[in-house]
Amino acid sequence: MTDKYILKKDHLLPLLRKLKKTHRLIAPVQNRHGDTLFTVIDNLDEVRIDLENQAQNSLKQFFFPQQETLFSYSNPAGDSYHFEPVAEEIPPTLYFGVRPCDLAAVLYLDVVFLKNAKDPNYLQKRQNSILVGLNCNDPFASCFCNATRNGPFTDCGFDLQLTDLGDRFLVEYDRSRGQEIISQWRQFFAQAGEQDVKAQYQAFLEARGKFKLQVHLDQAVKKLAEDEVPDSVWEELSMRCQDCGGCAYICPTCTCFTISDLQTSDHAGERIRSWDACTFSGFTRMAGGHNPVDRQMRGIEKRFRHKLQFDVKKDNRPSCVGCGRCVNICFGGTDIVRFINMTCCENS
Amino acid sequence: MPSQQKDLYLPRPAEIREVIAENSQIKTFVLSFVDRQYHDKFSYAPGQFLMVSIPHCGEAPISVSSTPANGGTIHLSVRRAGKLTEAMHDMKKGDVVGLRGPYGRPFPMTDLAGRDLLFVAGGIGLAPLRSVINTCLAAGHGRRITILYGSRTPSDIAFQADLATWGQTANVSCLLTVDRAEPGWEGDVGLVTALLAQCCLAPRESKALLCGPPMMIRAVLAELAGRGFADEDIITTMERHMKCGVGICRHCHMDDKLVCKDGPVFTLEELKRLNVLELRG
Secondary structure (H helix, E strand, O other): OOOOEEEEHHHHHHHHHHHHOOOEEEEEEEOOOOOEEEEEEOOHHHOOEOOOOOOOOOOHHHHOOOEEEEEEEEEEEOOEEEEEEOOOOOOOEEEEEEOHHHHHHHHHHHHHHHOOOOOHHHHHHHHOEEEEEEOOOOOOOOOOHHHHOOOOOOOOOOOEEEEEOOOEEEEEEOOHHHHHHHHHOHHHEEEOOHHHHHHHHHHHHHHHOOOOOOOOHHHHHHHHHOOOOOHHHHHHHHHHOOOOOHHHHHOOOOOOEEEEEEEEEOOEEEEEEEEOOOOOHHHOOOOOOOOOOOHHHHOOHHHHHHHHHHHHHHHOOOOOOOOOHHHHHOOOOOOHHHHHHHHHHHHO | OOOOHHHOOOOEEEEEEEEEEOOOOEEEEEEEEOOHHHHHHOOOOOOOEEEEEEOOOEEEEEEEOOOOOOOOOEEEEEEOOOHHHHHHHOOOOOOEEEEEEEEOEOOOHHHHOOOEEEEEEEHHHHHHHHHHHHHHHHOOOOOOEEEEEEEOOHHHOOOHHHHHHHHOOOOEEEEEEEOOOOOOOOOEEOOHHHHHHOOOOOHHHEEEEEEOOHHHHHHHHHHHHHHOOOHHHEEEEOOOOOOOOOOOOOOOEEOOEEOOOOOEEEEHHHHHOOOOHHHHO
């Protein structure tokens, strides 16, 4: 007897149909333009769940939307100013087809939003979530989760985890909620045998050998810790960066945000939180114009130090999850892989 | 006191009880929370800050310039610097702002007891130190207190009522200087570092607390190092752009520290381990 189960591929849709009755379902869906995006699924019969390609977005936007209202305010006169929490109903949500990089990213978001102070907006969405993962048998061209050590397979952090074994999925659980799903819908699951577990291990070994990018992340982490990254690297990258914020927006672990007021009438408005990026020149600029960061020479420094130095120091692991999305989006040539490679080349 | 997690970002209305014009650029707003019950339970420590909300202008971090013993009201001294502070300067007695906090690591008040204290401030920098000075005086600080305060011109000298009181307090010496004199000014002209030369200090028995523009801080640090002050005996409070105030949004990063949570008060010893532009010059 193992704690592992088999879900036949024919049973996947029927199972999702059952789960969808009690949960909002979010999964990678290929749209009519051929793009794969994590999408809220209204009708399972009208979409194509795509487990072949990497979703262009991560789960970040669902837990930490690009823009969200923190509360509303009104000030009918100078001597009155009221603040009203905005009641948002977050339905229980099942995230399906979450790859190890995106799963690791959610676990990192937990640290950011729940460790210092408990962010109420995040907490509500996270408490209501079930994560069903999918191990990666075929890492994509820009992937390097082997270097960040959270993939291509993972064994923790999910509620349920699937491994594609051709005609069937091997299913594991890590949280009690995952176990509950298996017991509740026992008719879809068969006990896994020794052969299935062996097949999973074989798939893992094969996946591990399929990475196309060589990323010497450990070496870069070491150089940062020992303060051996030359100023010329920061300068070159900072000058090249086009300040578009694309890397931060697409990154599943970039969480910097700004807060501002959105005036909706003369005497009312909403306090809004929106995604921000530490690479933007206004990010550190204070009232009056003083900026404690030399933007031209070191504008991009914070981004890489945060992920590969400060978080390593604090939590003993980098907060880059190796998903490779920034590699594909950066047109300035200042993505994290370039930084790592430049840093490591400087040595030789 | 912060925060019921549900209210993490939710300010509470606070009424302006009085507005004191310190100079053409700085006003001190005397505030109390509209919710009396909340106000009576509210407390803070010198060096902490509040996030201030002004309608349609968002929020800004402002350090508290009063002391918890100050008759219950909260003083926020605000320099006109951007959109929010401009709007705040237009507000009058009876108007309502939003406040949340207090946030940040305060000055190490227990470490100050039993030490000579040297306060060096420039401009609005006296605001957070005022909270420390008055707290020390209220607690009957038995050792010598030296206050050095630099302003641009004599009409820029803020907190005049406090300066007058401190000047007449036993064990306290209070020296002022200005960058540019005006007719009628008979006091010192020049940098606060020149005032330091007039002071007889015992570095090993002292703590120095600084707050002011980066240029002043750098000059004073050099002078204090020359006088034999140890890095752990020099304390300052840092200013950074902030949005959340609670250690999440990361605007106020200073290497691996966040000014809102790990600061804003730091010793020089701590700052030297970080890459801080203000110290590099």
